[in-house]
Amino acid sequence: MSNRRLLFLCLVSAVALTPLVGQSQSAPARVTFAETIAPIVYANCVTCHRLGEAAPFSLISYEDVAKRGALIAKVTESRYMPPWHAEPGYGEFVGERRLTNAQIATIAAWVKQGMPRGDESRMPKRPEFPADGWRLGQPDLILEMPLAFEVPSSGPDVFRNFVIPTKLGEDKWVRGIEFRPSARKVVHHALFAQVPGGSRANVDGVDGRPGFGGLSAVGFMDRTDPGLGGWVPGAQPAMFTEGIVSRLPKGSDFLLQVHFHPSGKAELEKSLIGIYFAANGGQKDLASVQLPAIFGLGAGIDIPPGEKQFTIKDSFTLPGDAKVYNAFAHAHYLATQMKAEATLPDGSTRPLIWIRDWDFNWQDGYSYKQPFILPRGTRIDATLTYDNSTDNPRNPTNPPRRAIFGEQSLDEMGTIGFEIEIVNKAEVNAFHDALASRNKVATEVASKNGTLGRLLARGLRRNMQQLTIFDRQGNVVTRLGEVGSYSQAAFSPDGTRIVVVKNDPDTDGRDIWTFDIATGKSTAITSDAPPDSAPIWSPDGTQIAYVSDRDRTNAIYRRAARGTGAEELVYTHTTGSQLILTDWSADGRFICFWSGETMFLLPLT
Amino acid sequence: MRSSAFVIWILIVTSAIVVAQGDRGRLQLRDLNGRAIAPFDPRGRANVVFFVATDCPVSNSYAPVIQRVCREYGSRGVECSLIYEDVDVHPTPAHLDQLVRMHLHEYGYAGFAAVVDRGRAAATHAKASVTPQAFVIDHSGEIRYRGRIDNLYAAFGKTRQQVTSHDLLDALDAVLAGGKVPHPETEALGCFITDPALLRKHVHE
Numbered sequence: 004m005s006n007r008r009l010l011f012l013c014l015v016s017a018v019a020l021t022p023l024v025g026q027s028q029s030a031p032a033r034v035t036f037a038e039t040i041a042p043i044v045y046a047n048c049v050t051c052h053r054l055g056e057a058a059p060f061s062l063i064s065y066e067d068v069a070k071r072g073a074l075i076a077k078v079t080e081s082r083y084m085p086p087w088h089a090e091p092g093y094g095e096f097v098g099e100r101r102l103t104n105a106q107i108a109t110i111a112a113w114v115k116q117g118m119p120r121g122d123e124s125r126m127p128k129r130p131e132f133p134a135d136g137w138r139l140g141q142p143d144l145i146l147e148m149p150l151a152f153e154v155p156s157s158g159p160d161v162f163r164n165f166v167i168p169t170k171l172g173e174d175k176w177v178r179g180i181e182f183r184p185s186a187r188k189v190v191h192h193a194l195f196a197q198v199p200g201g202s203r204a205n206v207d208g209v210d211g212r213p214g215f216g217g218l219s220a221v222g223f224m225d226r227t228d229p230g231l232g233g234w235v236p237g238a239q240p241a242m243f244t245e246g247i248v249s250r251l252p253k254g255s256d257f258l259l260q261v262h263f264h265p266s267g268k269a270e271l272e273k274s275l276i277g278i279y280f281a282a283n284g285g286q287k288d289l290a291s292v293q294l295p296a297i298f299g300l301g302a303g304i305d306i307p308p309g310e311k312q313f314t315i316k317d318s319f320t321l322p323g324d325a326k327v328y329n330a331f332a333h334a335h336y337l338a339t340q341m342k343a344e345a346t347l348p349d350g351s352t353r354p355l356i357w358i359r360d361w362d363f364n365w366q367d368g369y370s371y372k373q374p375f376i377l378p379r380g381t382r383i384d385a386t387l388t389y390d391n392s393t394d395n396p397r398n399p400t401n402p403p404r405r406a407i408f409g410e411q412s413l414d415e416m417g418t419i420g421f422e423i424e425i426v427n428k429a430e431v432n433a434f435h436d437a438l439a440s441r442n443k444v445a446t447e448v449a450s451k452n453g454t455l456g457r458l459l460a461r462g463l464r465r466n467m468q469q470l471t472i473f474d475r476q477g478n479v480v481t482r483l484g485e486v487g488s489y490s491q492a493a494f495s496p497d498g499t500r501i502v503v504v505k506n507d508p509d510t511d512g513r514d515i516w517t518f519d520i521a522t523g524k525s526t527a528i529t530s531d532a533p534p535d536s537a538p539i540w541s542p543d544g545t546q547i548a549y550v551s552d553r554d555r556t557n558a559i560y561r562r563a564a565r566g567t568g569a570e571e572l573v574y575t576h577t578t579g580s581q582l583i584l585t586d587w588s589a590d591g592r593f594i595c596f597w598s599g600e601t602m603f604l605l606p607l608t
Numbered sequence: 609m610r611s612s613a614f615v616i617w618i619l620i621v622t623s624a625i626v627v628a629q630g631d632r633g634r635l636q637l638r639d640l641n642g643r644a645i646a647p648f649d650p651r652g653r654a655n656v657v658f659f660v661a662t663d664c665p666v667s668n669s670y671a672p673v674i675q676r677v678c679r680e681y682g683s684r685g686v687e688c689s690l691i692y693e694d695v696d697v698h699p700t701p702a703h704l705d706q707l708v709r710m711h712l713h714e715y716g717y718a719g720f721a722a723v724v725d726r727g728r729a730a731a732t733h734a735k736a737s738v739t740p741q742a743f744v745i746d747h748s749g750e751i752r753y754r755g756r757i758d759n760l761y762a763a764f765g766k767t768r769q770q771v772t773s774h775d776l777l778d779a780l781d782a783v784l785a786g787g788k789v790p791h792p793e794t795e796a797l798g799c800f801i802t803d804p805a806l807l808r809k810h811v812h813e
Binding site for chain 2: 059060066069070071072073074077078081083084086117118156157265266267268336362364393396397398399400401475477
């Protein structure tokens with residue numbers, strides 16, 4: 004490039020830049036990294052964007068930031084980053100992660116100016132973060148996931164629930180929780196709850212991996228008030244708002260629901276949870292107000308396919324003075340907006356919260372910077388909006404399907420909740436009566452409009468699945484076998500058959516079956532009492548290897564895929580731990596499996 | 609000071625990547641193993657070129673998809689290449705090469721031809737602006753598709769629950785069948801490819 008052309012380019016960019024800088028009074032004429040950009044980035048981005056944290060890359064040095072300048076300008080302008088979903092002007096919350104308009108304009112101006120570095124000596128000090136360890140101090144109780152969970156490299160997001168026994172000999176009161184994931188790049192958020200000890204034993208680990216799947220680990224009917232909270236990347240660990248404690252009963256299990264976002268390579272997660280206890284149950288009378296009640300059970304959530312603007316509304320008039328500490332919101336994928344406002348007895352209004360672009364991935368809790376009192380007679384109005392059309396990219400079904408109230412990811416729910424303190428002792432009963440009556444009404448409505456009936460019927464049919472093959476456009480190619488309970492399906496190398504584990508809910512037996520896709524013909528490879536799992540195909544499609552758990556010993560067997568001949572014992576694993584077969588080498592000579600955290604290569608002689 | 613930086617820049621651009629313009633006027637590149645390759649000049653019926661970066665989360669999240677596509681179409685004579693568009697802020701070229709080798713290993717890209725596009729010769733040639741971005745080149749060397757792999761990302765941070773448009777596969781199928789590509793150009797969403805000269809300009813400020 005000739006010098007003259009360079010000069011010409013510089014002139015053009017200078018001219019192009021002038022109006023932009025002129026428009027925004029707060030964007031300085033010449034923006035440099037050292038003086039202007041680094042302070043913005045250090046204050047708003049590096050909590051996550053540094054080595055070992057949740058964000059996918061660091062934003063510490065000039066090079067880190069400059070090589071992504073255009074991207075940073077774009078995602079700050081769209082307010083995708085920093086991630087914060089509550090609209091300004093609708094409540095002021097602790098730990099808000101948002102930039103001012105002026106800061107966003109400054110970043111854009113810097114990028115337009117070619118991202119000058121500036122005077123290194125005027126760089127702010129690099130932010131320092133405490134070394135690995137508990138930020139809230141040594142916890143009173145440390146819980147660790149008993150086994151590491153492998154997050155796959157790709158595929159849809161994974162919701163996994165882990166059961167960790169607390170082994171508490173007496174009831175305790177929790178005043179804070181610190182969560183330390185091990186694979187921060189793939190942990191998107193986590194929710195905490197407690198359930199009766201052993202109550203999830205029937206589902207925990209049944210698919211051969213730690214924990215169990217699904218969004219509905221904690222029934223919406225038995226969530227505790229107030230809950231145990233959760234974690235999102237970027238949130239600073241903090242004790243619960245002053246005076247708020249939550250009971251952790253004797254012998255209970257801690258339930259950790261983690262939302263994983265596959266990153267392109269497999270990761271192992273083994274979380275640590277630090278729990279901080281309070282001396283006693285606290286003096287405050289706390290309550291949780293949900294609008295609508297019970298996560299929208301009685302709100303008539305039944306959203307027709309294609310409906311762009313399905314709205315539910317609910318109101319609650321406070322039967323006494325309430326001090327509002329926190330707001331929270333919950334819905335699944337179809338919700339778009341959630342908004343709540345208070346109308347005080349004098350007619351004035353107070354915006355409480357507005358989530359303008361609901362994102363299931365960022366389920367923040369919102370703690371008000373200054374808890375405030377809403378006087379008796381204040382009416383809270385909540386409006387929730389859903390979009391069940393193809394215009395909603397988060398829609399989990401395509402073409403859209405009817406969505407009804409429920410706990411599965413294809414169902415919908417929705418509520419805006421507030422954690423409040425009942426200020427006057429004399430009004431405690433009035434509050435509890437009013438809230439109980441709301442729950443009762445919601446249940447009655449749900450029973451009349453069929454919501455409850457559908458939920459119960461679905462509960463009875465739980466685990467009832469149909470093996471279905473779809474093409475890439477989502478059209479059904481064929482359905483195989485009877486309605487039942489299946490897992491671990493795998494196509495044969497030539498794509499004409501599948502092997503699957505068929506579960507018998509009555510006997511808890513698990514057997515290996517194959518299905519011919521063209522004819523639907525099924526063949527039992529095993530039909531014995533011990534549970535069998537992890538079937539894999541030999542590369543030529545003639546044999547199937549699987550794991551069988553007999554007399555508490557895991558062993559690998561193989562049998563002809565046509566179900567002929569006898570099974571052959573290939574290998575016995577003496578440690579007694581679970582085996583998972585992963586692959587059969589292309590030359591047919593090795594089987595690969597893992598057990599615990601070790602991968603094995605087994606030669607077939 | 610400034611002129612020496614400029615000389616280094618010229619050296620890097622001219623030496624590291626471009627081996628020669630092929631006789632049909634097409635770009636020849638050197639892969640990490642020093643082998644000369646011409647991904648824009650297919651030996652078979654079509655090639656696919658993916659522009660990626662080691663530190664772009666969107667491009668990384670597509671690694672398994674890219675591998676699946678290449679496995680599936682490899683048997684039909686389609687060759688895949690990865691072109692890395694990292695900004696080289698490392699002390700020597702060997703550092704970035706090593707980083708890319710580690711990336712190939714960590715993300716399961718064993719056996720892929722990979723090029724480190726330090727001077728952006730390949731990106732300029734193909735008019736690539738984002739990672740990940742996919743290109744389908746037909747047997748005559750014509751770029752028949754330029755854009756996203758699929759529509760998983762509706763916007764930054766807004767991924768679809770279901771992919772509804774498999775643009776790259778549709779384009780590949782069309783080219784292999786000798787037909788017209790339905791959407792020859794789509795907008796790829798990901799990390800912008802940065803001109804390394806822009807950063808180098810400020811090194812000695």
